[in-house]
Amino acid sequence: DGGITQSPKYLxxxxxxxVTLSCEQNLNHDxxxxxxxxxxxxxxxxxxxxxxxxxxxxxxxxGYSVSREKKESFPLxxxxxxxxxxxxxxxxxxxxxxxxxxxxxxxxxxxxxxx
Amino acid sequence: GDSVTQMxxxxxxxxxxxxxxxxxxxxxxxxxxxxxxxxxxxxLQLLLKATKADDKGSNKGxxxxxxxxxxxxxxxxxxxxxxxxxxxxxxLTSYTGGGNKLTFGTGTQLxxxx
Numbered sequence: 001d002g003g004i005t006q007s008p009k010y011l012x013x014x015x016x017x018x019v020t021l022s023c024e025q026n027l028n029h030d031x032x033x034x035x036x037x038x039x040x041x042x043x044x045x046x047x048x049x050x051x052x053x054x055x056x057x058x059x060x061x062x063g064y065s066v067s068r069e070k071k072e073s074f075p076l077x078x079x080x081x082x083x084x085x086x087x088x089x090x091x092x093x094x095x096x097x098x099x100x101x102x103x104x105x106x107x108x109x110x111x112x113x114x115x
Numbered sequence: 116g117d118s119v120t121q122m123x124x125x126x127x128x129x130x131x132x133x134x135x136x137x138x139x140x141x142x143x144x145x146x147x148x149x150x151x152x153x154x155x156x157x158x159l160q161l162l163l164k165a166t167k168a169d170d171k172g173s174n175k176g177x178x179x180x181x182x183x184x185x186x187x188x189x190x191x192x193x194x195x196x197x198x199x200x201x202x203x204x205x206x207l208t209s210y211t212g213g214g215n216k217l218t219f220g221t222g223t224q225l226x227x228x229x
Binding site: 004042043092103105109 | 160
């Protein structure tokens with residue numbers, strides 16, 4: 001079955017540690033996205049990538065980093081510089097060139113708790 | 116910049132009641148509009164979409180019509196079920212120099228009771 005995989009579902013870290021969240025898709029999509037969800041604030045865009053080896057900052061990129069070395073993978077690192085990292089993180093992808101960039105498909109999310 | 120405004124929740128309804136969740140938007144150009152649904156602890160699922168003015172998106176008994184004159188995309192369902200309890204997000208596509216982005220509303224929680 002095609003889809004987006006995020007792992008792990010729950011992640012716990014101590015303050016001051018970097019942590020990397022995994023996102024893999026087998027939909028052959030060109031574009032991938034990372035969002036952060038906090039209660040009552042909807043989704044906010046962290047980073048996105050339209051093509052391999054290229055990515056753009058979203059609205060709240062500070063304290064985060066990404067890489068896009070393979071079409072299928074778009075890992076997100078939450079660094080110790082992120083002031084309030086505890087949140088629900090969602091990865092998404094969309095078709096890309098020739099198929100449209102409109103609707104996005106979402107993974108199941110990773111809930112990160114930093115104490 | 117582009118923005119989406121949704122009615123605040125939670126919205127609590129009895130089973131078989133009529134549902135309306137209001138959504139209005141501000142955007143340059145002609146965005147595509149979406150409704151996504153999120154069940155507890157899960158990611159978002161696309162519920163329906165409309166790509167141009169006067170289009171009606173529909174799925175699973177839910178409907179929404181793209182109204183350019185009122186910049187609205189209200190979600191409706193004639194008879195809700197307990198299984199419809201979830202958070203609903205309205206969103207629009209923003210096209211930028213860096214590519215395509217989705218702008219989301221803050222979400223509306225729906226609770227359906229027996």
